Amino acid sequence: MSFYHDHLLEQDFYPVVRFYYYKEWQDFKMQVHSHEAIEIMYVLSGTCLIEVDGKTHKLKKGQFIFIDGHVPHKLHVEPDKSCRMSNIEFKFQKLQTVFPSFRDIVSENQALKLLTETPQSYLLFHDSSDVSHCLDSLILELDRKEKSSVFTEQLLLGQIFIRIAELAAQQQDTSDAHVYIQKSIEYMHQNYDRDIRVKDVADAVHLHPGYLHRIFKKAMGTSVNGYLINHRMSKAKELLKRTNITITDIPHYIGMNSQQYFSTIFRQQTGTTPKQFRKESRYKERSEITGEYFKHSVQ
Known part of the structure; x- marks a missing residue:
């Protein structure tokens, strides 16, 4: 039986x-x-x-x-x-x-x-x-x-x-949590350029914000908001390095409508200002190109 x-x-x-x-x-x-x-x-x-x-x-x-x-x-x-x-x-x-x-x-x-x-x-x-x-x-x-x-x-x-x-x-709870976390990450990756909050993420995966915060932090080691900020800063760095978008416009490309808030968070995470980061990144890129040029010239 x-x-x-x-x-x-x-x-x-x-x-x-x-x-x-x-x-x-x-x-x-x-x-x-x-x-x-x-x-x-x-x-x-x-x-x-x-x-x-x-x-x-x-x-x-x-x-x-x-x-x-x-x-x-x-x-x-x-x-x-x-x-x-x-x-x-x-x-x-x-x-x-x-x-x-x-x-x-x-x-x-x-x-x-x-x-x-x-x-x-x-x-x-x-x-x-x-x-x-x-x-x-x-x-x-x-x-x-x-x-x-x-x-x-x-x-x-x-x-x-x-x-x-x-x-x-317990296994089912863990499995369910993993699914919700993955869906939350996907939502943030697709909508980081919009002015979204933790509540928006929770609504998108049909969970209470408090519960989502708890399972997300346990699994990822950071809060939902912390993950969203980190992802936005990663995108901001790419825009500063790869494009000519003005620094004042970059916050709008990553869903942060306050220039002051963007600059504060950026400096906390990188130890430098967006302007200095762009300058140093481009200097480094030019140095690498020049180095490669001399390397091939010598050969």
């Missing part, structure tokens, strides 16, 4: 581990296969290649993959390489236990609810050690055999599911 099957949220089912191990693989190549059980493969050391659903991924220490049931996959450890991993395979079935069923846990955890609503054949993660600890505890519990507790197994599996769901939500 798939991790995303509707029956899991309609009736009381429980995850049950059918197979588990710690294993160090060396120069190993598995045939492509699939099985009913859902699988978690966690790399403890070394590296390996996982081919799943027609795509190949390289996993290293601290990374793991969650593969849904009936999804074709194989493991490959390259020659002269090794990979130690922990692994569990589980199915869902009905049990007699006082522990909440899978649908009960889903109803109480928003991240897990979102995960079950977004079916994917597999998920790749970089763990912060939480899942590794839960897997270790689960395997030790399963090793106790007749002394193992169904309740404890369900508790540990529930913790693993919730942590995986939280990691998936």
Whole structure:
């Protein structure tokens, strides 16, 4: 049964581990296969290649993959390489236990609810050690055999599911943020010559200005306004070096309608005035041309 099957949220089912191990693989190549059980493969050391659903991924220490049931996959450890991993395979079935069923846990955890609503054949993660600890505890519990507790197994599996769901939500947030940041940068590159503000950028990507500011600064190391100013100054330098546009007109070409503000920002960033920057740039360019001329003349 798939991790995303509707029956899991309609009736009381429980995850049950059918197979588990710690294993160090060396120069190993598995045939492509699939099985009913859902699988978690966690790399403890070394590296390996996982081919799943027609795509190949390289996993290293601290990374793991969650593969849904009936999804074709194989493991490959390259020659002269090794990979130690922990692994569990589980199915869902009905049990007699006082522990909440899978649908009960889903109803109480928003991240897990979102995960079950977004079916994917597999998920790749970089763990912060939480899942590794839960897997270790689960395997030790399963090793106790007749002394193992169904309740404890369900508790540990529930913790693993919730942590995986939280990691998936974090990855989605990061992915979404990246998309918004790229769209914001594109908008600024296309409109830097206009009198735009942070609010205009936020409106263009349909975000609240405060939220855009937060994710942009975290990813880029500067604010939206700071990035826009830097881009405008970069364009101003090009205009000063490559054109004869008057210095008083240049601010209008880069969306800064105040000559005084432009000169102040330009000096803060370059340590010189626009006039001096143009003079030094052209002197340098003439010197390079002259140098090249004498170089070829001597040859």
